[in-house]
Amino acid sequence: MFAYCTDPSTLEGLSWLSCYLTTGKHMAFYASFGTVLLLLAVTAPTALMFGLGGAIAARAPVPPISWLGKGYIAIVRGVPDIAFFLFFVIALDQGIEWLRHKVKCPDWEEPIRQGSDFLVCDLAKMPLNTAPQWIHEIYGFWLAVLTFAIVFGAFAANVIFGAMKAVPHAQLETAAAYGMSPRQVFRRVLLPQMWVYALPGLSNLWMVLIKATPLLFLLGVEDIVYWARELGGTKNARFTDYPHGDWRMWYFLVLLVFYLGFTKVSEIVLARITTRLSRGQATMAGEALRKAEG
C-alpha cells in the first residue's frame, strides 16, 4: 500500500502495523463487512415479501392454502434456524440442479441419486463447471440470501399475521359496509393500518437478523468470520512478510465491537422511526407524544 512497505521486516511499531493492516487480504477482510451489509440490505426486503406472502396465505379462507401458510410459520420457527441454514443451502442447490437437469437433459437414463452421490448431467450443473470463480461466489451468495429470506420470512410472517389480527375489526367491517370488496378492504384498510402494529415485532426481527449474519460463514460465503479466522491464525515467517502469533482473539474482538456498534445504531434509528410513526396514532405512545407537545 504505502511506499515504505516494500520490506516489512525492517519496519517496527506503528509503521509496521499500517503496512500490515493494508495488505491485499486485509482489504478483502474490510470488503467482507460490505458483504454483510449487502446481505442485510437484500435480505430484509426479500424476507418481508416472504413474510407478507406467508401471512396472507395463513389468513386465506381456503383451508389447503392457510395450512400451507401456517405450516411454513410453525415449522421454521419450531426448529433451530441454523439447521435450516445448513439444510436449505444443499436442498436449494440440489433442487435447482434437478430442475435444470429435467429441462436440459431429458434423455438422461440413469437415476440422479446413486447411493451417496447426486449426479446430474454437466449441462445442468449450477453454476457450470466452466464458469469463472466469481460466478461461483455470487451464486453462493444468492443461495445464502434466499436461505435467509426463507427462514426470516417465516418470522416476519408470524409478526405480520399477528399485526393483521390486531387491526381493529370495526375498521374492516366499516369498510365492508361502504361496499368495498374483500380485496379492496385488504388493500385500502388492512394493509396500511397493519404496519404500526407490526413495527415493534419487525424491529425486533431486524436486530435478530443482524445477529444472524455471522451464520453466512456456515453457508460457505467468505464473510467476516471467514477472514477473521484466516487472518488471525498464526503466520509463519516462511509464508508471509508479516509473521505473527495467534491473533484470532483480537480479530474476533473487532467483530464483537462491530456488531455491538451496529446494534446500538440500529436501536437509536428504530426508536426514532417508532416515535415518528406513533405521531397522531390512537395509541398510548401517540397520546404521550400529543401531551408532550402540549
Add this chain to the structure above:
Amino acid sequence: MSCFETIQAYAFRSIGFGERLLPRGEYTLCDQFTLIGSGMLWNIYFGVVAIIFGFVFANILALAKNAANPMIRRPAEWFIFLFRGSPLFIQFFFAYFVFLNLKSVSPLFDSFTAAGVGALIVLFLNTSAYSAEIFYGALRSVPKNDLEAADAYGITGFNRFRRIVWPTMLRLAWPSYTNEAIFLFHATTLVFFSGFPAWRQQGDALYYASYFADKTFNPFVPYPILAFYFILLTLVVISLFGVVNRRLNKHLPHAQKTRMRLRLNLIR
C-alpha cells in the same frame, strides 16, 4: 447390524461410550436416528445446566439493573448490552480464542477450551443476560398496589422482596422466560460450528446431522430427523415450564391467569 445392535453401539456415542468408529458406507434410517438422538444428549446438557445457573445469575443481574446506585446498575447494564447486542456465534468464537490464549497463562484454564466447559460458560452468560432483561422488565411492571398492600401489612425489606415482589416478577416473566429457554436449546446447536472442536467426533445433534448430510449428500433425511427431535424437546420444555406456570398462578382467579403464549424461536 440390526437396529437394536445399532442402538446398543451408538446410543451413547456422543459422550464416549459404545462403538468408537462412526458407521460407514450405507447409512440406515436407524443409524441416523440413533446417532442424532445420541447427539441430543449434548444439547440437553448445555441447555439444562445453562438454564439452572443462568436463572440464579439472571435474578441477581435484574436486581442490579434495577438498583438506584449507578455503581451497581451500570455494570449490569453493560453486561446485558454486551451479550444481547452481539451474535452468540461471535461470542463463541471470541471466547474460544480467549480460552486458548489463557491456556498459556495458567494450566488452570486447560479444560476451558473443551466444548463441555467453555461453551457452557458462554451459554450461561448469554442466557443470563437475555433472562435478566426479561426479569428486569417484569420487575418494573410489578403492580404498585401489591407493594402498597405489603407496606400496609408492615412487610418490609427482604421479606417484602421474597414474599411479594419476587413471586410476582416470576409470574409476569414466566411466559417470556419459557420462550427464552426454548431459544437457548436451539442456540446450543451452534456450539460445534463455532471453534469448539468435537473431540473424537463426539458432537451434538446438529453435528451428526450435518455429518450425515455431508456423507450422503442428501439433506432430506438427517435434518428432518433433527427437526423431529427438537420439536419433541420443545414440547417437553413447554410442558415442564407449564407446570411451573400453573404453580405461579395458582392463587389467581381463573380469568386473570397469564396464559402461556408461545412465541417461538428467534435466534440470538
